[in-house]
Amino acid sequence: MSGFTKVILWTFGVVAVLGVVGAAVIAMNFSEVKHGVQNALGQSDEEESDVPEEDPELAALADSDSDEGFKVSDDESDDGLPSERQFADDLHHMTHQKVTASQKWGHLEITDERIEEMYETAEASDYTYRDFYMRALEAWMEGDFSNAVQVHNTIWNEQNGNVGKARGLMTEEEEREYKERHFE
Structure with a gap:
């Protein structure tokens, strides 16, 4: 076999291997992309029963009198809070421990101390959505995280999210793996 033929065969072999690797990467990521596109289009292939029922009172507390809906302020507080x-971002990052979503940016471990500290901060604040935060955290203080999807998506929507909408609550096993991956 001539040297030129060997180079051609070697080149085709490398291209074939790269093609297979590329196809595998695309296939592995396809479900994440699919969910991102579906979220952007407001579609879902998840069973609706996987998503906990929304708390109408919590939803009402997230509504504002403005036409813009739930919008939080970046203004610094004069009282050290x-x-x-920042508060909404921290709460959003805490929900990541409880919800399933195609992508999550930011992680804060949910602890009894952190929940209580967040509640006390909300209670002492003049935040526009103070009552929304307090109601959500009151449930969490009782060990009820069924509102985590609603809390996550309310804040996620305010951030103009297009990938990473919460689709449901994690199983205990999924949460255990999440905590091992991010907090241990």
């Missing part, structure tokens, strides 16, 4: 934006 975090801005409402």
Whole structure:
């Protein structure tokens, strides 16, 4: 076999291997992309029963009198409390421990101490959505995280999210794996 033929065969072999690897990467990521596109289009292939029923009172507390809906302020507080934006971001990051979503950015472990601290901060604040935060956290203090999808998606929508909408609550096993991956 001539040297030129060997180079051609070697080149085709490398291209074939790269093609197979590329196809595998695309196939592995396809479900994430599919969910992202479906979320952007407001579609879902998940069973609706996987998503806990929304709390109408919590939803009402997230509505504002403005036409813009749920919008938080970036303004710094004069009383030493975090801005409402920072508070909402922290709460959003906490929900990641409880919800399934195609992508999640930011992680804060849910602990009894953190829930209580967040509740006390909300209670002492003049945040626009103070009552929304307090109601959500009151349930969490009782060990009820069934509102985590609603809390996540309310804040996620405010951030103009298009990938990473919560689709349901994690199983205990999924949460255990999430905690091992992010907090241990």
